[in-house]
Amino acid sequence: AQSVTQLGSHVSVSEGALVLLRCNYSSSVPPYLFWYVQYPNQGLQLLLKYTTGATLVKGINGFEAEFKKSETSFHLTKPSAHMSDAAEYFCAVKAQGGSEKLVFGKGTKLTVNP
């Protein structure tokens, strides 16, 4: 079975500062990993995904994430926060070759201060 832990339900940064949102996963088989963003009262939008190959994955809006198998982590980063990055972020895992069910973390709400 898969599971996801997002450390920190709320993260606050200043505009222009580094954004780091943490995600650790548990999976008995190689995983596919995803980060999604959700703005208030909207659906989820895919930011980036890791399937196979390069472990550093670049996504939309300047975000990137690195798959570290030894640490079972997939942390999301952005070098310089913008006010428009304020949203809730969800990490999700799926087992390779398994069912299509995604398992989501509980989310991290990012606040960007001017």
Place this chain on the structure above:
Amino acid sequence: DGGITQSPKYLFRKEGQNVTLSCEQNLNHDAMYWYRQDPGQGLRLIYYSQIVNDFQKGDIAEGYSVSREKKESFPLTVTSAQKNPTAFYLCASSMPGQGLHEQYFGPGTRLTVT
């Protein structure tokens, strides 16, 4: 424009009434999913369907029912047996047969039952 449509955006019902939430996609995706989102709990899978005329229970299926008579449509009925139906409901779809395991989400329906 391809995408997922959920209607209505807001829905109000009295206790004891069944209510059906609509989900339509024109992405030609084979798989469709229903999630429930409550504050601080992330997304929880209610039902999913990988092909027409077939669907499986997710983690919290009790009090819900679905049908998948057409590829484009996956309506969710919240029955009076659901103890706490007030929540934000999200529909998603994916195309795993083409190696695309990420899910694409609709805008959501916020259901309030009083």
